[in-house]
Amino acid sequence: MALKQRNTAQANVMHTVQWLTLFCVILLGTVPLILAILRLWSVTQVSPLEALRHFPEQIGAMDALRFTLIEAFLSTLLTVVLGLPVAWSLGRYQWRGIRSKRALFYLPFVTPPIVAAAGFLALISPGGLFSSFGLDLRGETGFIGWLAETTGWQHPGHMIALVLAHAWFNLSLMIRFVEPVIAQLNPAWEEQLMMLPKGQSASGRIRHLWLPVLGPSVAVAATYAFFFSFTSFALVKWLTPDFNTLESLLADLGGSAGIYNYRVDTSLGVLAIAGLQALLMLTILAGAGFLERKHTMTISIHEEHTNRKKRGTPPLKSRFIVYLLLLASMLPFVSVVVASFRTRATSQNGHTEFHWTLEGWQRAWTGDASTLTLLEALQNSLVYAALTLVIALPIGYILASMFHRLENNGKKRLASLLDTLCMIPLSASAVMVGLGVLLGLLRWYPELFMYRYLPVLPHVMLVLPFLVRMLRPAFSRIEPAFEEQVRLLNLPPLQSWWHSKGASMMAPLTMAASLCLAFSLGEFGATYLLIRVGSWDSLSIMVDQLLGRPKFDPLIMPTAMAVAASLMLTTLFVLWLSEQLRMKQGDAND
């Protein structure tokens, strides 16, 4: 009797902790947003629904909406066009070191957006790789200038750069969603179809096999690519300075919004734009969710290793595609590092020349009157990242285990409803979450401006949905027999947890921890809105500040690139370390 009571009591405590955590997370995710809406409502005296009707009247709003939709559509299209052949080639054949190749393709997605912006700026700026090939996407001279003149297209170079950057950033989504389907699809399907009259031609096989099988996963990847291009901020800010997306317009207006009797138009603008953006984002996410469910129903998986072995080594065409895009994926990283050593100078005959120096790194190291030193900013970034990790990881674990438990107990609908509630910050962009904290908390309690760890709050809110998404499937993969076996072995609680769940969860937890750190290190949108004291700047804010300074100082660009390179290397080090730990755990398990 006592044993049963003890077990029941333990389970009750665990369930109470789970529900309390969920309550706090939902509170954390919704209260700032609700308070922000109330603040704007109170300042403008216009309800959020009514504000939506005022959207077309807001200055720049319609242009921003048009630009957002166009750039997101083009970025998605390019992502699919480039990503599909890579996913096909990677998934179909037996590659040597496929894990490293995949990891390299995934790198852009976990790269801080401000580093990506710096990398593309370095590529397209004078002296960069693109301009050395005569493609001036920044200054828009030569072919791009001709294109602008003949078509009347405003700043085509900027748009091309942005679309390229988004495709580079989102390429991993295609590999993540499409490659496993190709790799694991039962080859008997294709073989059977080849024996049938309708499957004898390649077009027949595309129509009757590949389109229905790959279609949903391509659509899921494309929807997410659209979503991320839609909400991209740092890349838009720096690659298309003459255009606004809804996100960047919100960031521009946000600073002066929510103040009584001051620029009420900006408050109305924020209310209207954020409202429309939230509606559009919810629609996109709902679409992605629907496609994902369809995707899981469609595929029938088969042993990946056997499939690859059967198809053998990749043909030349596939090698060319994979290696070319791999090389292209690495270019922005290399460009950031190279640009950090390249200093501009004017020659005696007035031409611009570039010299290789360490001055950019020296300036970054020592800082100046208006920026921190590299080490100070790094320290700030690491503190924010560590705090985000310490708070978000246990919460993510508790929530994922709770949703898994509910699902296992037949409460799938409740699990899915609660999961959706936790995803609220995901359906708001980084800038919107930052604005939520700014308008929802800081405008009501301005003294919070003096709390230096405030950016940790949006970091936690933004990373949590990803953590839950990452850990929940890991819980489902745990062999349920382990739990039964440890119960039968009558092990102490901690040992029971370790052998039934802990050991199996170590690899996903390590990956989740690295995601937390990498995300916080690179977070830009929310941090940009919340850090108001210079000495609290993170590395990403420092890069932004440096890029924003007048370029007559030749050391500005190399200094910005040196800081961006430091942020990139720190993030890569975190990811590398977690991969090493994960592999070590794998070895230990072997």
Add this chain to the structure above:
Amino acid sequence: MIELKNLTKAFDERTLFNGLNLRCEKGEIVSILGPSGCGKSTLLRICCGLIEADAGERWTDDGIIENGVISPTIAMLFQQPVLFPHLNVGRNIALGGGNEISKNELSKQVTAVLNFVDMPGTEGKNITTLSGGEAQRVAFARALLQSPNVMLLDEPFASLGLEQRHRLARDTRKRLKSRSITTIHVTHDEEEAVIMADRVISWKELLSSSQTIPTPMKEDEQAVDSEE
């Protein structure tokens, strides 16, 4: 011994058994023979306390065991051996040892039990390198280390080939008998049931609680008895 009295279990609207009775004497091996999906595994899970019965009682030599409580004196082998991938053979088996035993003592016991299941010197082996039969023997060794009074075998040889299945069934029987462990074994293979058991009960008979008369003692038991 283990005795099940008036056990009842239903899932949704399907009643698996209603008022089921079964008694196994100390050291007796009983095989329950029934088709897949009839509820044999559920019965074993209730026996060991992994799931609760809707009604009825479980009794062992130590008295009644509360519904849904796992007794340390009952061990169970699953159809697929449950070995933890993060532990090697020796450490998997060591989980069956008591917490109060010293490391050295536990290590000796692991070695002994591995010898007992004819797998000497495999303590450091990676479990992913084991064959199906070896993995099941490791799981069996771990269960033995628990020093159970009752062993529940849920089609433990089902995933093996016919010849290996029957050989392992013979070995297992010998080992259970040598330790006088009361055993309930469920299977859908009649031949395996006959090899393993002192008494074979069909699921249908069990449901009507009209248990078969014990089959005569086998030759190997007679040999063991005469040795004792």
